[in-house]
Amino acid sequence: MKADTEPASPLVHADFAFLQRFSSTRRGARLARRLALHQLDAWGIAYGSEASEAAALxxxxxxxxxxxxxxxxxxxxxxxxxxxxxxxxFRIEVSDTRGDRRPERRRPAADGGVEEGGLGLLLVDTLASEWGVRDRQVGKTVWAVLA
Structure with a gap:
């Protein structure tokens, strides 16, 4: 799937939703990860499970x-x-207020090495069944669907 298209996913109409804003700091990013795992555990996706570990990453x-x-x-x-x-x-969405810098899909270099930058999204691409980016009124949302 192209990274800039929205899937026809039934998860857009979820039965359970968690929404929280965080300071745009490293501390805010760590807190987002911790609260996401706590919420997923409350929904029955146990800490330490394969799905929980993938979500953490x-x-x-x-x-x-x-x-x-x-x-x-x-x-x-x-x-x-x-x-x-x-x-x-389940679906994970992270939104920021800067729409001019869109993530790009990266692949390992042809020589088997790794290009600089974008490696985290290679991880997302590996763990998620689908992921992409959509524009918002202010900024963008990067989303990923995990099993």
Whole structure:
């Protein structure tokens, strides 16, 4: 799937949602990861499970990107988790207020080495069944769907 298209995902109409804003700092990014895991555990996705560990990595990467590349002084970033009852997937969304810097899909270099930058999104691409970016009125949202 192209990174700039929105999937026809039933998770957009979730039964359970968590939404929280965080300061656009490294501390805010760490707190986003911790609260995401706490909320997922409350929804039945147990701490330490494969899904919880994948979510921790994805939230950490997307929050770090929001703080590092999407930071606008005085503006927060937002974490949103969506879960549909009985579904085998859940959705993570991280929104920032800087729409001019869009993440790009990266692949390992042809020689087997690794290009600089964008490696975290390679991790997201590996862990998520689908991910992408959508514009907001102010900024952008990077989303990922995990099993």
């Amino acid at each position: 994805v939230v950490a990467e997307l929050a770090a990107n929001a703080v590092t590349h999407g930071h606008v002084p005085g503006r927060d970033f937002e974490l949103r988790l969506l879960l549909r009852a009985g579904a085998d997937t």
